[in-house]
Amino acid sequence: AQTVTQSQPEMSVQEAETVTLSCTYDTSESDYYLFWYKQPPSRQMILVIRQEAYKQQNATENRFSVNFQKAAKSFSLKISDSQLGDAAMYFCALYTGTASKLTFGTGTRLQVTL
């Protein structure tokens, strides 16, 4: 079985500041993929960033970057220069070939204040 844990139900960050969202996971697979999805009030799921487990280099997409610690099974998301539009629910997700489906964490609600 695979699990994804997000221990921060809510986080808050001031505009232009940096915030890090935590995610830990567990799987016995050696080959897997990790994702961060954003769900704004519209409820449309938007892919923020993905990481292949076999890649040592941390993925980066503009202001979004991850800290992937494979041995610790940790996959945190860092948002730099936070913007009001970043306010949303963020879900960490794990995909393995054996399960062939995404396992989601419980989500972290991010507030961005002025």
Add this chain to the structure above:
Amino acid sequence: GAVVSQHPSWVICKSGTSVKIECRSLDFQATTMFWYRQFPKQSLMLMATSNEGSKATYEQGVEKDKFLINHASLTLSTLTVTSAHPEDSSFYICSASGVTNYNEQFFGPGTRLTVL
């Protein structure tokens, strides 16, 4: 690219009626489609996985006779909530993956179902 649409976006029905929700991949062939249910302020709960031309695989605890899933083509999957009751009211989301991006899912905008 990789756009998934859902229709309708919002539906209200009377208790006892059936409701069909469509999920379409607009610019790629979706070999696998997924149906999720999401309660307010909660995560996505996978209901079933369907592969084109095959019967859907339901997650434990999901009533297959209540939630009928059809994936008849590479661009269309439907979820029919049969004999809907107020407890079926929820937000339903579909996602799709293709042959070349099998490990990545592209999500539809969701359908809000309200059963009176």
